Amino acid sequence: MIRGVLARAGATARGTQTIRRLGWGVGDQAVSSLSNFALGIVIARSLGPAEFGGFSLAYVTYALVLNASRGLATDPLVVRHSGAVDRGTVDRGKGAAAASATGTAASVGLVAGVICVLVGLALPDTIGPAFVALGVALPFLMLQDAWRFVFFAAGTPVKALLNDLFWGVLLLSGVLALHAAGALDVTTAVLAFGATGAAAAGLGLFQSGVAPAPRAVVRWLRTHRDLGSRYLAENLSVGLARQIRMTTLGAVAGLAAVGEVRAAELLMGPFLVILMGLSQVAVPEATQVVRARPDRLGAFCLVIGGAQASAAALWGIAVLVLLPFGLGELLLADLWRPASVLLPIVVVGMVAGGLEVGAATGVRALGAARRSLSAQLVTSGLYVGGGTVGAIVDGARGSCIGVTAGTAVATVVWWIQLRRAIDDRLSGRVPTWAGERIEEGTSA
Numbered sequence: 001m002i003r004g005v006l007a008r009a010g011a012t013a014r015g016t017q018t019i020r021r022l023g024w025g026v027g028d029q030a031v032s033s034l035s036n037f038a039l040g041i042v043i044a045r046s047l048g049p050a051e052f053g054g055f056s057l058a059y060v061t062y063a064l065v066l067n068a069s070r071g072l073a074t075d076p077l078v079v080r081h082s083g084a085v086d087r088g089t090v091d092r093g094k095g096a097a098a099a100s101a102t103g104t105a106a107s108v109g110l111v112a113g114v115i116c117v118l119v120g121l122a123l124p125d126t127i128g129p130a131f132v133a134l135g136v137a138l139p140f141l142m143l144q145d146a147w148r149f150v151f152f153a154a155g156t157p158v159k160a161l162l163n164d165l166f167w168g169v170l171l172l173s174g175v176l177a178l179h180a181a182g183a184l185d186v187t188t189a190v191l192a193f194g195a196t197g198a199a200a201a202g203l204g205l206f207q208s209g210v211a212p213a214p215r216a217v218v219r220w221l222r223t224h225r226d227l228g229s230r231y232l233a234e235n236l237s238v239g240l241a242r243q244i245r246m247t248t249l250g251a252v253a254g255l256a257a258v259g260e261v262r263a264a265e266l267l268m269g270p271f272l273v274i275l276m277g278l279s280q281v282a283v284p285e286a287t288q289v290v291r292a293r294p295d296r297l298g299a300f301c302l303v304i305g306g307a308q309a310s311a312a313a314l315w316g317i318a319v320l321v322l323l324p325f326g327l328g329e330l331l332l333a334d335l336w337r338p339a340s341v342l343l344p345i346v347v348v349g350m351v352a353g354g355l356e357v358g359a360a361t362g363v364r365a366l367g368a369a370r371r372s373l374s375a376q377l378v379t380s381g382l383y384v385g386g387g388t389v390g391a392i393v394d395g396a397r398g399s400c401i402g403v404t405a406g407t408a409v410a411t412v413v414w415w416i417q418l419r420r421a422i423d424d425r426l427s428g429r430v431p432t433w434a435g436e437r438i439e440e441g442t443s444a
Helices: 001-081 082-090 095-120 128-155 156-179 187-206 214-223 225-253 255-264 269-292 292-324 327-365 370-426
Strands: none
Touching: 001 095, 001 156, 001 187, 001 214, 001 225, 001 255, 001 269, 001 327, 082 292, 095 128, 095 214, 095 269, 128 156, 128 187, 128 327, 156 187, 214 225, 225 255, 225 370, 269 292, 269 327, 292 327, 292 370, 327 370
16 A cells, blocks of 8 residues: 555656656747747848848758757757766766767767858858858857757756757847847848857856767767667758758749748747747657556657647637737738738648657657658658649748648658557567667766
8 A cells, every 4th residue: 555655656756747847848948939939020020021031041951950960969869868867967067978969969060060151152142141150150059959958858958948048038139239230131140140059059068067079979970870860861851851842932932932931930939839848858758658658658649749739729820810900010011911821821730740749759759760760751751742842833822731731641640650669669579668778988
C-alpha cells in the first residue's frame, strides 16, 4: 500500500514537472514568436510588399541554415542527451555534449555564412548586401539557437526564455530606432537581426558556462552519424522546400507575392507560440515517455498534436473575425487586403500542421530516424509540388492552396509512421532506444 502511494506521488510529481517544463517552453517560444511577429509588422509597414518580400527571402535562407544546424547538432543532442544526467553537468560547465553540439552549430553557420557572402556579392544591389550581412551573422545566430536546445535538453528551459527575451528586447529596440531615424531598409533590418542575435549568443555562453568546442565537431558528427545524417537530410528537405517554394513564387508572381504570403503567415505568428513552444520541449518529454511507458507514446503525441491544431483553429477564427474591422490595415497597411484573401487557406494548413507535429514528436523521440526521414521527404515533396504548381497556376493564392493540400496528406503519412514505429518498439523489432546508449566522451 505504501509503495502504491509513493508510486502515485512520484507519478504526480513527474507529471507536474513535465507540465512545468512544457510551460517554460511555451513561454520561451512566446517571447521568440512575438518578437518575430512585431519585427515582421514593423518591417512590413515600413518597407512595402516588394522590399518585405526581399527580407522574407533572407529570413527563409536563415531558416534553411537553422534546419541544417539542428539536424547535425541539436537534434541528436536532444534525442540522446535529454534528462537528469545532463541537467547538473551543463550547469557545472562540464557538458561535453553541449560543447560539441554548440561547436558543431557554430561551424555549420560559418560554412553557410561564407557561401551566403559569396552569393550576396553576386546578387543585385536590392538584396545582395542583405545576404552579405546575413552571412557574417550566421555563425552567431546558429550558436544562439543551439544554446536554447542545450537548455531544453538539460531541463532548464527558463534559461532559454531569458535568452530569447534578451534578444527580443534588443532586436525590437534596434529596429524601432532605425525606423525612427528613417534608416530602415532590407539590409539594415538584417544587420539588426544578426547583431542582436550575436549578443544573445554571447549571453548563452555566460548562462551555460560551457565553451563551444569546434575541435570536437568531427568526433560529434562521427558519433551521431546514424541520427545526424538522416536528421540533416530531413531538416534540409524542410528548408529547401520552403526556399524553392518562395523563390519560385517570386520568379513567377514577383517579390510582392512573396510578401503577401509571408504577411498572411505572419498574422498566424502568435499561434506559433503554441506550435513551436510545444515542439521544442515535446521531444525531450516524449523521450521520457518512451523510457517509462512506450505504449502511452501515441496518446501523448495525440494530446500534443491536438493542442496545437486546436490553438491554430481558435487563433485563425479570432483573426478572421477581428482583423477586418480596421485592425488588419493598422497592422499591415497595404499588405492587409491581399493577405486577408490568403489567410483562411493558411489557417487550414496550420491546423493540419499542428497534428503533423504531434506525430513527428513521437517518431523523433523513438529515434526512428529512417521513418522520420521517409515521412519528411514525402512532406517536403508535397510542399514543393503543391506550392510550386499552385504558384504557376494561380500565384500567391494557388501556392497557399497547394501547400495546404500537401500538408493535409503529409499529416496522414506521419501518423502512419508513428504507429509503425511504436509497434516496432513494443515488439522488440528494433534495438534499445538510441538515447540509452552513452558513448564515451559525448555524454553531457
